[in-house]
Amino acid sequence: MPLRMRLGVDDLLRCRFAVSPLCQTHEALRMLRRPERHGYHRPWLRRMRAAVAELDLSRMWLFMPPRGGYTPDFLGAPPDVPSASFADELARMRSTDPALARAEMARSLTCTPGAARSPAGRQALADPARTVQELADLTERAWHALLAPHWAGVRALLEADIAYRSGRLAAGGWEALFADLHPDLAWTDDTLIHSTPHDFPGAQQADGRGVLMVPSVFVWPDVISGFAAPWQPTVIYPARGMGALWQAPAAKAPSALVRLVGRTRAAILSDLEGPSSTTALAHRHGMAPSSVSAHLSVLRDAGLLTARRHGHQVLYERLPLAVALLGAESAARG
Template sequence: MPLTLRLGADDLTRCRFAISPLCQTHEALRMLRRPARHGYHRAWLRRMGRTLDGLDLSPLWLFVPRPGGYTPDFLAPPPDEPYPSIDGELARMRATEPALARAEMARSLACTPGLTESAQGRAALDDPAGAVRRLADVTELAWHALLAPDWPRHRAVLEADIAQRSRRAADGGLDDLLTGLHPAVDWAGHTLTLRAYADVPDAQLPDGRGVLLMPSVFVWPDVVSGFARPWQPTVIYPAHGMGRLHTTPAPRPPEALARLLGHQRAAVLTGLTAPASTTELARRHGLAPSTVSAHLTALREAGLLDSRRQGYYVLYARTALGDALADGN
């Protein structure tokens, strides 16, 4: 059955976005449990092959069941600020109350027959505080091995998604934002429905906690939600532009535009199909950040780009005039 979240007036005023490096780490781990769904991330997986061979993730695998199971929410709780650091999130994870950790671990183990009675399962439930410490330590190793080297690029994609959707909300309102999250998400009559769920109870939100919206690079092709107390209800959806993260080469601009602006500057303009930061554009085009910054300044002064600060970055997006030039119109 679908999962439904009925939002009152207070909930609608408390809808917010966030980016969580900890949640992204666990989404990457869950993707590794879905071998048939690697899709856009095959290049990343090939690059991570040797790293995975030398990384012992067995304590985490105990609580990352195959699709359909439950992963404890304390492993990656919804962030309480828009742009938390990985150190802050790991500290929050390590501070999990043992009773809460035990309840969530018991629920997760019960998803796999025999796992609760296994030696590893009994050890975790007998010493939940120790289990939290071990799981946090392994998660920190997974972060540094799997995500940290690429995090600036990942974060740029996630921030660009938030900027694009925020602009959509500004243009079309909250209805337009929520209906465009994912093909499996419906929004009507103050009810947000995730159609991909089975055997999930209907959810009410009577206390005005709102909904946290988090773009993800690794959740594709699904959209997932967590709403068990004490965490804020959360919807994690695939980010715009994630398909180009590892595989898309630098764009080739139209010849006429390259003659007008110069090849590099035209390529920067043409490649801005979604908002991006100077760092992301420098990596994408193989240019020095100072060179990209000079191109962006010139394009912005010509009225072809807008810029806005998002967290630690300034994101650049084409104006209507920039779109017309890039599209050859």
Template sequence: MPLHMLFGPEDLLRCRFAISPLGQTHEAVRTLRRRERHGYHLPWLRRIGRAAEGLDLTELLLLMPRHGGYTPDFLGPPPAVPDASFEDELARLRATDPALARHELTLSLACTPGAADSPLGRAMLHDPAATVRRLADITERAWRALIKEDWPRLRTLLEADIAYRARQLAEGGLERLFEDLRPRMSWADRTLTVHALHVSARTRTQTLDGRGVLLMPSVFVWPDVVSGFIPPWQPAVIYPARGVGGLWREPDAAAPDALVRLLGANRAAILADLEEPASTSVLARRHRLAPSTVSAHLAVLRAAGLLVSRRRGHEVRYERTPLALALLAGG
């Protein structure tokens, strides 16, 4: 169903990006159920298979209709800050007003025939405060089993997408921002049009009224673009992050021979792997090396003028210099 978001002057000033580990956790749960559509994530699905089998996701999945229905917004409210921690977002979920929870639970259960009248649906609506607590507990277990170990890798990809789109915005405005997501999204005449996967003859129009739009890249939402939220939440667009196709790939078995002879096998592999900026911990996991070993290699590469480092929050990210790109091209 296409959604037309109408921007006023104030909305143009209130567009922002954010990353949601809580939202990514729920998208990961959906991916477990729709694995046939997510070939990109097969390595991850195989690796977490046993941990996923130990999760009871029944209540959570009841609120995730299969065919484009409504999932309660309180389960993954719009992040209050650009890079919220999972713990902070989970605390917001646990603090949900029971009256709001009941309202959104009712809307969600109505999307699945018979769900509201089922024993589980009735129990959820009878005591929404207890339901919120159970859903928060389930979400926390899902985070630990499905996402926590890989979160540095996922966060790196999501932050790289935001950095790219910030450059697109600076160079060409909102029209350029989502140019590579056509035809799912388009911008014209101060209107952002979002085409959901399940298209209906009906067209919705939403006037933003100065609230702006929250833009959230997602690892698991591909190939869809998702629009949300309903009031009182800020409107949002959740879109597939760039680079998902290579998210779970292992580093190439061998860097170019000439580069290996020059730098050594591990340093050459690390340099070849840095297609996007990455931290020491992410590189250590990818290359199955101790963080201290990777740190030492990065220090040598940086001293040689092949890498630069930039601090992002509590992490330091490394990226290749033009000299490194020339060496790789020559190899």
């Protein structure tokens, strides 16, 4: 039975987006656990092979069923602010009520036959406070080994997705927002419907808390929803552009454009398939953000780009003149 989440007026007023480094860390670990999620991340996986080998993830795997199922919500709890630091989120995880942690861990263990009766499962449930701290320690090591070195680029992509989704919501309401968010999500009659192979009895009420929308680079091809009380109802969905996150820019700038604006500016202009920040472009091109910023300023002053602020960063997009310049050489060949 699909999950049906009814949203009242108060819920619609309190729906928001957020970026969560803790959520991204646990989705990255869950991605390692589930090969069907590996596709877009093979370049990152190759680079992280040694780091992954040094992490003993057996305790974490206990609560991440390999074929799907429930993972304790406190491992990647819905963030309570739009853009928390990893340190703040980790501290919040460490403060989890042991009784709540035990209940969620027990529910998770039932998804893997025999896990609750295994020595590791019994030990985890016998001392949930200690287990929370052990899982937090492992999460911290995973963050620093796997995600922290790449966080600037990942965060820029997530914030660009939020800017796009916010625009969809402003232009067409909730129906427009969910139209291309994920094939398993639909919006009808003030109800968010998540088609999922897992059973959710009845409808979940947001009770005026709204729904938290959290983009993720690691959750594809899935979408995750639910989160029982005391957590805010949350939807974790694949972020736009995550397929190109670990790839070097593939587009080759037209030679005429290179002669006109220079090789570096032409490469940046060619790479701007969608809204992007200075940080994200610097990450993809292996350049210092200050250098990219200088080139973007020149392109903007030339009428090739537009810039708009979203949160604490500025997103750049091509203007029609840039699109025409990029297409001029192929048109001439045709």
